[in-house]
Amino acid sequence: MAGLIDSETSGVFVIAVTPFTEDGALDANSIDRVTDFYFERGADGLTILGMMGEAPKLTQAEAIEVTRRTLGRAAGKPVIVGVSAPGLAAIGELTKAVMDLGAAGVMVAPPPSLRTNEQIIAYYGEVSEAVGAGVPVVLQDYPLSTGVQISVETLCRIVEANPGIVMLKHEDWPGLAKISALRAAEARGQRRLSILCGNGGLFLPEELKRGADGAMTGFAYPEMMVAVCRHMAAGQSERAQDIFDAYLPLVRYEQQPGAGLAVRKFVLARRGAIASAAQRRPGTSLAPQAVAEVEWLISRQERRLAEPGISG
Secondary structure, X not given: OXXXXXXXXXXXXXXXXXXEOOOOOEOHHHHHHHHHHHHHOOOOEEEEOXXXXXXXXXXXXXXXHHHHHHHHHHOOOOEEEEOOOOOHHHHHHHHHHHHHHOOOEEEEOOOOOOOXXXXXXXXXXXXXXXXXXXXXXXXXXOHHHHOOOOOHHHHHHHHHHOOOEEEEEEOOOOOHHHHHHHHHHHHOOOOOOEXXXXXXXXXXXXXXXXXXXXXXXXXXXXXXXXXXXXXXXXXXXXXXXXXXXXXXXXHHHHOOXXXXXHHHHHHHHHOOOOOOOOOOOXXXXXXXXXXHHHHHHHHHHHHHHOOOOOOO
């Protein structure tokens, strides 16, 4: 049984895709395959049912089944489950189900209806009440998607009022200054948060230098993020940057708004991690020209990794 996440949790928690068959059904065998794939490449944990996991397209029963299947395959390694929903009752119900199954914590993003600092603070107080005492919560700060801007001051007030919130999934953009400000607040006595960063790993070296504890995102080459975090932790920043630079063309291509999940699933299917790149409707697929571009980037990636000193 995996332990719970806490304010000291670090490393790489890969945002897992949800595999589907070509007709849109859950692909249970590919859930097993992709879970193995992530851990075999060094992931410290997984986060499932996030935005890039197509969580809003699943029924509650399917979300529980994906959790059950992933936890069964994770062999005791920590799995965080996204439980974001329009209503608090749904958040509370799904949280109880996944925590009973052995999840390491839950992740909640703010709904787009929140407009003021007071509303945001009140909402996370309600979330804490809905999930219950003893459940570790990850606050997902992703304003480019949610439209909700959470200032450092507001985050600090939320953290102090809700001890169950132990981690920030940092995806603000530009957001490096926010990491520095949170760590400075902690130096002045603010309760510590674990900070794991998203945005496809696009700013991972800079985020780690600013004080982030690792990555929580879903780039299709998770071994890059693992190697970068490992070398940064060992004080080998030049080595970490060299490895990051080798993957940057694919990181950049995968970060296209509206196309990123299609690229990620295509590459994961190409690497044998999932059987199909299909998304559940409504979803997108790569056009032939985009496929050719990704294939070309993959071929260049493979040649680059064959060069001395580039692989992790």
